[in-house]
Amino acid sequence: MSESARSPDVIIIGGGIQGCSTAVHLGLKGVSALVIEKNYPGRHASGVNAGGVNRIGRFPSELPLSALSLEIWHDIESLVDDDCGFVPNGRVKIAESDAEMEKLRARFHLVRNLGHDYERLLDRHELRELEPDVAEHCVGGIVAPGCGHANPFRTTTAFARKARALGQTILEGVRVEKVSRAAGVWTVRTDSGNFQAPVLVNTAGAWGDRISAQMGEEVPMETIAPMLMVTARMPPVIRGVMGATDRILSIKQVPNGTVIIGGGYRGTADRDAETTVLDYKKLAYNAKIATEMFPKLKGARIVRSWAGIEGRMADAIPVISPSMTEESCFHAFGFSAHGFNLGPAVGRVLSELINAGQTNIPLEAFRIDRFAKA
Numbered sequence: 517m518s519e520s521a522r523s524p525d526v527i528i529i530g531g532g533i534q535g536c537s538t539a540v541h542l543g544l545k546g547v548s549a550l551v552i553e554k555n556y557p558g559r560h561a562s563g564v565n566a567g568g569v570n571r572i573g574r575f576p577s578e579l580p581l582s583a584l585s586l587e588i589w590h591d592i593e594s595l596v597d598d599d600c601g602f603v604p605n606g607r608v609k610i611a612e613s614d615a616e617m618e619k620l621r622a623r624f625h626l627v628r629n630l631g632h633d634y635e636r637l638l639d640r641h642e643l644r645e646l647e648p649d650v651a652e653h654c655v656g657g658i659v660a661p662g663c664g665h666a667n668p669f670r671t672t673t674a675f676a677r678k679a680r681a682l683g684q685t686i687l688e689g690v691r692v693e694k695v696s697r698a699a700g701v702w703t704v705r706t707d708s709g710n711f712q713a714p715v716l717v718n719t720a721g722a723w724g725d726r727i728s729a730q731m732g733e734e735v736p737m738e739t740i741a742p743m744l745m746v747t748a749r750m751p752p753v754i755r756g757v758m759g760a761t762d763r764i765l766s767i768k769q770v771p772n773g774t775v776i777i778g779g780g781y782r783g784t785a786d787r788d789a790e791t792t793v794l795d796y797k798k799l800a801y802n803a804k805i806a807t808e809m810f811p812k813l814k815g816a817r818i819v820r821s822w823a824g825i826e827g828r829m830a831d832a833i834p835v836i837s838p839s840m841t842e843e844s845c846f847h848a849f850g851f852s853a854h855g856f857n858l859g860p861a862v863g864r865v866l867s868e869l870i871n872a873g874q875t876n877i878p879l880e881a882f883r884i885d886r887f888a889k890a
């Protein structure tokens with residue numbers, strides 16, 4: 517490794533989508549970065565998630581960031597030289613009762629009043645035009661036409677590849693142990709020696725709170741293990757990315773014909789051992805909901821199920837923030853099970869903060885000191 521790569525402009529801890537995206541956007545601005553990853557890019561949540569690129573259900577504070585991200589997704593190939601398997605086939609939230617339809621209507625008006633007009637309400641007939649195989653009892657829904665899904669591992673590796681093509685360094689299999697700052701320089705101690713840079717970025721995912729704690733910034737973050745399962749290839753059953761309103765379900769059929777079923781049922785995670793344990797009862801219940809909403813799935817064969825390790829903040833939105841205790845340090849972690857779709861924009865925003873000291877995207881809601889204030 518060259519001496520300049522050992523002392524870059526920026527050190528990034530964590531090579532998931534947030535870290536690799538930050539390295540790409542910094543590289544485009546001519547700022548050198550060293551990404552230090554204890555495993556390999558995409559080993560954790562960024563490579564094993566459901567690939568949903570979704571704005572429906574985002575908290576109002578996340579709407580500007582998710583709007584920017586969706587804009588980048590629609591031109592992702594020009595950013596990372598790979599289309600990342602992005603399919604903008606629309607995201608639908610289905611109402612199974614009139615009461616659920618009322619909730620969707622309220623959400624629709626809330627989002628409209630905030631100035632965003634990307635959602636459209638669907639009546640019973642319009643829902644069936646989009647999704648002919650939806651169950652008879654479903655009464656309508658809401659659709660975000662530009663949303664969709666992408667291939668998570670392919671996306672994260674595409675960002676890593678592009679970062680390297682721009683001259684950035686990604687160290688794999690190297691674990692950050694301690695960070696400290698003296699005389700305006702960060703020293704990052706790892707199990708493979710020390711690295712130094714004037715700027716530090718913490719994109720350590722479900723381990724991000726451990727890095728921030730070293731700066732005296734303790735945050736309430738829980739380690740969770742969202743689960744997914746996938747069927748064998750099937751004839752077309754589902755056209756877009758579907759979700760339920762009051763039950764836990766997210767479901768999509770990807771181009772190879774397999775159906776990915778999830779939505780948020782959790783197993784258990786051990787983040788020190790970097791392992792997860794599945795809860796098959798919950799998976800079975802998740803599959804039951806899927807067959808109730810799409811009866812053609814009855815008899816589908818589940819060929820694989822898995823879980824990933826994710827950090828969930830107490831208020832379910834990420835930390836995207838300058839450090840409040842140390843200069844020249846930025847955090848972006850705890851994406852609370854919806855950070856994949858935000859990744860392309862998070863890297864851009866962090867690169868703007870580092871390079872220009874500001875961004876047009878409002879980040880107040882994501883400040884790291886919000887919990888202390890509360």
Ligand SMILES: Cc1cc2nc3c(=O)[nH]c(=O)nc-3n(C[C@H](O)[C@H](O)[C@H](O)COP(=O)(O)OP(=O)(O)OC[C@H]3O[C@@H](n4cnc5c(N)ncnc54)[C@H](O)[C@@H]3O)c2cc1C
Pocket residue numbers: 529530531532533534535552553554555556557558559560561562563564565566567568569570690691692693719720721722723724741742743744778822823824825826848849850851852853854855856857858
């Ligand atoms: C099953 C599942 C389904 C999901 N579905 C969706 C979805 O459909 N849509 C969506 O938007 N989001 C989804 N998510 C959430 C999404 O995957 C995450 O929010 C996102 O990938 C987080 O990216 P990250 O870069 O912050 O974290 P990660 O991908 O976890 O990357 C952090 C990296 O930091 C490294 N690291 C940590 N500590 C250190 C250290 N000390 N030294 C060196 N390296 C370190 C880790 O090894 C890891 O690779 C899902 C998550 C899961 C688990």
